[in-house]
Each structure stands twice: as C-alpha cells, then as structure tokens.
Amino acid sequence: MAFRAEGDRVEVCGAMGDILNRIGDKWSVMVVGQLTRKTMRFNELRHSIGGISQRMLTLTLRNLERDGLVTRTVYPEIPPRVEYQLTELGRTLTGPLDTLWNWAAQHMHTVSESRSNYDRVHEAAAEPKPERRYAGATN
Numbered sequence: 001m002a003f004r005a006e007g008d009r010v011e012v013c014g015a016m017g018d019i020l021n022r023i024g025d026k027w028s029v030m031v032v033g034q035l036t037r038k039t040m041r042f043n044e045l046r047h048s049i050g051g052i053s054q055r056m057l058t059l060t061l062r063n064l065e066r067d068g069l070v071t072r073t074v075y076p077e078i079p080p081r082v083e084y085q086l087t088e089l090g091r092t093l094t095g096p097l098d099t100l101w102n103w104a105a106q107h108m109h110t111v112s113e114s115r116s117n118y119d120r121v122h123e124a125a126a127e128p129k130p131e132r133r134y135a136g137a138t139n
Contacts (some may be wrong), residue, residue: 022067027052029097032086036094037069039085044102067095 001062022028032051035038046057061084064070069090075081086094 019067022063023069023093023097025060026063027056029100031057031060031064032069032090032093032097035084035086035090035100036097039083041081041083044086064090 014066023032027049030052031045042057042061045059045061046052046054049057052060061070061072065072068087070084071087073083073085075083
C-alpha cells in the first residue's frame, strides 16, 4: 500500500491486523449485522445470533464498545434495561459487511465443493498414521 513508509510498515500492519481481527471475527460480524437492523437488548441479541454464549456475547459487545463501534445505554429502571446500538463509526461497516455476506452467500456451495475436493485428494495422499498406543501397552 502506498501510504506505508518502510520504517512504519510493521507498526501499520500490526494496527491493521488488530482492527481486522476485531471487525472480521465471526461474532463481531454477527453482532454488527443484527444491530444494523435496530437497537437491541442483550438477550434479544443473544437469541437472534444462534450459537453464541453469554460470555462470548459479553466480550464481543465490550470490545466493539471499546473500539467505538457500539454504544451501550443503561436505563435506570427496575430491573435495569441495557440497550446496544451501532455508533456512526459502526454504521460505516454495514456496506463492507453486506458485501462480504453477499459474497459468502453467493459462493458458499463452491467453497464447500472445493473443500471436499481438497480433503478427498489430500486424504488419499496422506501417509498412514501410526497406531496410537498408550504407555505400558503390551503387544
């Protein structure tokens, strides 16, 4: 990339890697996708995202909030009500994530076939694995 000077290359790559790790992980993409539709409460988010644990959702929301992508609003009610919504910065992710989502939907069958072909070719070429034996086995 043209904006990187040789001396700053490692620093810029590290910073880019950190940001891409955050916005590119599965759960962050799912949370941002759900919050694109509307402001949501914690359990509403958890139920709308299949397979995410309470702890993983908590960590994901905390990290997205730390990065300025999500805001957390606590209402002083009994019981307390907490809502999450995308910030303006978070909303700028919707276009790129929509493009990525659409690409995945369009190509998921081709990727699946490629994986199956790869596994079939490499499974046949793989060396046989030695028999696993536990310590002290007699044979």
